Amino acid sequence: xxxxxxxxxxxxxxxxxxxxxxxxxxxxxxxxxxxxxxxxxxxxxxxxxxxxxxxxxxxxxxxxxxxxxxxxxxxxxxxxxxxxxxxxxxxxxxxxxxxxxxxxxxxxxxxxxxxxxxxxxxxxxxxxxxxxxxxxxxxxxxxxxxxxxxxxxxxxxxxxxxxxxxxxxxxxxxxxxxxxxxxxxxxxxxxxxxxxxxxxxxxxxxxxxxxxxxxxxxxxxxxxxxxxxxxxxxxxxxxxxxxxxxxxxxxxxxxxxxxxxxxxxxxxxxxxxxxxxxxxxxxxxxxxxxxxxxxxxxxxxxx
Ligand SMILES: N[C@@H](CC=O)C(=O)O
Numbered sequence: 361x362x363x364x365x366x367x368x369x370x371x372x373x374x375x376x377x378x379x380x381x382x383x384x385x386x387x388x389x390x391x392x393x394x395x396x397x398x399x400x401x402x403x404x405x406x407x408x409x410x411x412x413x414x415x416x417x418x419x420x421x422x423x424x425x426x427x428x429x430x431x432x433x434x435x436x437x438x439x440x441x442x443x444x445x446x447x448x449x450x451x452x453x454x455x456x457x458x459x460x461x462x463x464x465x466x467x468x469x470x471x472x473x474x475x476x477x478x479x480x481x482x483x484x485x486x487x488x489x490x491x492x493x494x495x496x497x498x499x500x501x502x503x504x505x506x507x508x509x510x511x512x513x514x515x516x517x518x519x520x521x522x523x524x525x526x527x528x529x530x531x532x533x534x535x536x537x538x539x540x541x542x543x544x545x546x547x548x549x550x551x552x553x554x555x556x557x558x559x560x561x562x563x564x565x566x567x568x569x570x571x572x573x574x575x576x577x578x579x580x581x582x583x584x585x586x587x588x589x590x591x592x593x594x595x596x597x598x599x600x601x602x603x604x605x606x607x608x609x610x611x612x613x614x615x616x617x618x619x620x621x622x623x624x625x626x627x628x629x630x631x632x633x634x635x636x637x638x639x640x641x642x643x644x645x646x647x648x649x650x651x652x653x654x655x656x657x658x659x660x661x662x663x
Pocket of ligand 1: 414556
């Protein structure tokens with residue numbers, strides 16, 4: 361596992377940042393074997409950065425289970441893979457996890473976002489205290505405009521507390537995004553990645569000059585997502601656009617039913633790894649939705 365400090369933008373450009381689900385056994389304990397299978401599937405497709413966050417449902421992980429998660433990620437990681445765990449979203453959870461991260465060698469960790477109960481200035485304070493306690497720079501996850509302001513993000517970056525920013529504010533038209541325009545005017549775009557999967561990635565990277573992208577569907581079809589990233593970086597937007605279309609059917613189902621849960625089922629139904637039951641407060645999707653997810657996942661995997 362990569363243990364060296366984050367070197368942006370090179371580290372953010374070398375791989376699509378995969379955001380995988382987390383496999384659990386029937387008793388909800390961590391399934392090391394199935395998680396290792398999923399990691400190997402992504403790695404075989406060229407992925408070398410894996411961010412365990414929302415799709416892994418780390419919002420709901422017990423702090424008592426967190427050290428076992430960190431150990432497992434370390435142990436199942438290929439030598440050259442960069443594993444990024446998440447903390448929070450609540451302040452107290454993040455502070456307890458900050459102490460646990462000190463026993464490991466992860467170069468950075470992401471604070472999961474929540475709008476309730478939080479205020480932008482409080483989020484900035486939480487990041488400062490997390491960095492102070494863990495000794496790690498943080499990944500700032502900007503998922504909603506109300507979570508933290510571009511000005512506060514700038515102050516955190518200027519104070520050397522942020523390794524990179526995951527920008528994931530959903531807009532009907534990603535090209536019309538005054539909030540992102542403001543952010544890139546205040547913060548070096550080399551530190552910012554698009555955080556909403558393949559669909560807005562071309563626009564975010566081409567029109568706003570940001571650096572890389574995170575994705576969930578990449579866990580099913582890593583090679584094509586990597587091809588898309590390389591096409592964008594090479595300025596071959598026609599090729600990138602063609603590939604983006606291939607991801608759309610599964611992404612549309614995610615948007616329709618639940619991004620986290622459709623991906624959770626898709627990885628299992630495509631036969632990549634058994635993701636097992638969903639950890640509460642999530643729950644599995646109804647059986648009647650599974651055939652269309654299976655079809656879309658298998659078709660994407662077969663591309
Ligand atoms: N939310 C996006 C990227 C991950 O954060 C996805 O799941 O595709």
